[in-house]
Amino acid sequence: MVQRRESGLELRLAAVEPPALAYEAAGARPHARLSAEPVGKAGLGAWVDRSLLEQAQDLVAARLLHQAPSRVAGREGVHTVTHHLADGRLSVTLEQWWLLLAGKGIVLSVSLPTLDVAVQAPVVALLAGGLDLEGAPA
Amino acid sequence: MTVPGFDPETGVARAPIEELESLLAHCDELSRDSTEPRLAAAMEAAARPRCRLEVQRGGLKATCWVDPRAAALLVPREAGQGELGALEAGAVPAVLAGILGLGPRPPARAEARLPAAILAALLAGVGGQVLGHAPIDPWLHGALTSATTHWRVDSRWAGEQPPVVRSVEVIDSVQGLWLVTPDESDAVLVPAVTSELWRRLAGLFPRA
Numbered sequence: 001m002v003q004r005r006e007s008g009l010e011l012r013l014a015a016v017e018p019p020a021l022a023y024e025a026a027g028a029r030p031h032a033r034l035s036a037e038p039v040g041k042a043g044l045g046a047w048v049d050r051s052l053l054e055q056a057q058d059l060v061a062a063r064l065l066h067q068a069p070s071r072v073a074g075r076e077g078v079h080t081v082t083h084h085l086a087d088g089r090l091s092v093t094l095e096q097w098w099l100l101l102a103g104k105g106i107v108l109s110v111s112l113p114t115l116d117v118a119v120q121a122p123v124v125a126l127l128a129g130g131l132d133l134e135g136a137p138a
Numbered sequence: 139m140t141v142p143g144f145d146p147e148t149g150v151a152r153a154p155i156e157e158l159e160s161l162l163a164h165c166d167e168l169s170r171d172s173t174e175p176r177l178a179a180a181m182e183a184a185a186r187p188r189c190r191l192e193v194q195r196g197g198l199k200a201t202c203w204v205d206p207r208a209a210a211l212l213v214p215r216e217a218g219q220g221e222l223g224a225l226e227a228g229a230v231p232a233v234l235a236g237i238l239g240l241g242p243r244p245p246a247r248a249e250a251r252l253p254a255a256i257l258a259a260l261l262a263g264v265g266g267q268v269l270g271h272a273p274i275d276p277w278l279h280g281a282l283t284s285a286t287t288h289w290r291v292d293s294r295w296a297g298e299q300p301p302v303v304r305s306v307e308v309i310d311s312v313q314g315l316w317l318v319t320p321d322e323s324d325a326v327l328v329p330a331v332t333s334e335l336w337r338r339l340a341g342l343f344p345r346a
Contacts, residue, residue: 063235066332067242081333083235092226093336112232118341 003109028119030108031076034129037103047105048078050096059084072099073131083114093117097128106133141177141222143170149176155220158212162222165210165318179208180224187296188344191230195235195289202239204230204343213237234339238289245329246314249327250278257318261288261309281313290318293342306338 039047047069057060062084070079077099086092091114099106108131110124141161143317144151151158161168161182169181175272187203189253194204209230225233252274258283273279295302308316314328317335 024227047288064242065235065240065336068244068331068333077343079333081336083232083336085229085232089226091231093340095333113228114340115339115343115345118337120231123283126309 006118006122009015028040030110030112030116032108034106035107035109037107038103039100044076044078044100045099047100048080051098051107052080052082055082061085070097072128073106073133075099075101075133079128089114090111095128097122099132141172144174144224145291146174149180149224151222152215152219152222153222153340154218155212155214157223158220160221162210164190164323174224176208176224184210184265185209187195189295189342190236190266191342192292192294193234193289194291195238196287196342198237202230204207230343231340234291235242235336238291238339239287239310240332240336243332244314245308245331246281246309246311246327248331249329250275250316250327251321251324252278252327254320254323257282257335258326271339276280277313282309284312286311291339291342295344304342306335306342307333310318 006015043049051065052064056064059082061079064080065080066079067083068079070077073078077097080096080098082094082096084092084094093112093114095110095112097108108128110127112120141151141153141200145151165181165184169178169185172178172181183205184203186205188205189203191202191204193200193202198213200211202209202302204227207227209223209225210220211225212222212229212231213223215221223233256274260279262282263283288308289310290305291305292303292305295304301324308330309316309318315332315335317330317338319326319328
């Protein structure tokens with residue numbers, strides 16, 4: 001499914017649907033999302049920092065746990081982990097990989113109930129490691 | 139039976155720690171009798187926890203009892219005071235991250251191994267030499283004795299045979315983060331990043 005939004009192009013590519021979900025009925029449904037947005041002249045670090053600040057304003061009780069350089073789809077990127085509350089009370093972990101490509105900022109976001117983070121770590125690693133932008137403009 | 143100083147808005151009771159500990163000894167009774175639903179649920183968690191967390195960070199020692207619905211958190215404060223928090227179970231990881239002060243930190247630069255007794259002495263600030271052992275590397279000694287935060291979380295799961303006990307132990311030093319893993323009488327310090335520590339902390343909680 002491809003959606004065009006005001007902020008740019010957004011591609012919804014995958015949904016993680018593990019069995020026996022914690023909190024499934026309470027609005028913390030696991031999902032993965034790949035999005036693209038124009039970044040202007042901002043470099044990778046500045047764009048990620050700005051986006052994290054904006055994201056923290058949209059999330060409830062957001063806490064940045066991890067931010068470090070990382071190879072993403074064979075390119076220089078950034079890996080972040082943010083914790084926040086869904087429905088104001090449920091613990092959710094948002095793991096993201098950020099990179100710049102052809103003037104756009106690409107973000108792979110994987111959101112999981114925190115209680116599922118350890119069990120689903122192999123799935124998340126597959127998603128991140130399997131991100132392939134081969135053929136995309138450099 | 140009531141809990142003194144309990145604020146239904148915040149879900150926290152503030153009172154002398156001994157008083158709160160005495161109340162927790164009657165948590166089963168409180169879970170039945172309390173007119174505060176939030177407190178009753180927390181006392182039910184304390185009476186029949188799915189897991190019990192022991193959290194140590196520096197001199198702070200907190201205990202948290204968690205069931206699938208709610209949690210009770212006991213935190214000693216200064217001057218013999220304490221706080222008893224009534225939480226929803228889903229909020230516990232966020233509270234844990236706050237207690238541990240988790241945030242982006244670099245990994246330590248190298249793995250290290252040293253006798254667990256020496257590590258304990260260094261972290262306690264009471265020396266760090268043991269007869270028969272070579273002096274530890276100066277850079278490691280410096281990292282372990284300057285501006286270091288040491289924390290550990292132990293989780294004991296109820297109703298499992300054999301009993302399940304999971305632990306995460308971390309040293310946050312000027313050199314960066316180490317995950318501490320025991321190996322017989324040694325402690326192995328493995329460079330770690332917060333994302334890995336978070337996965338391990340999440341694994342302390344039973345999923346059902």
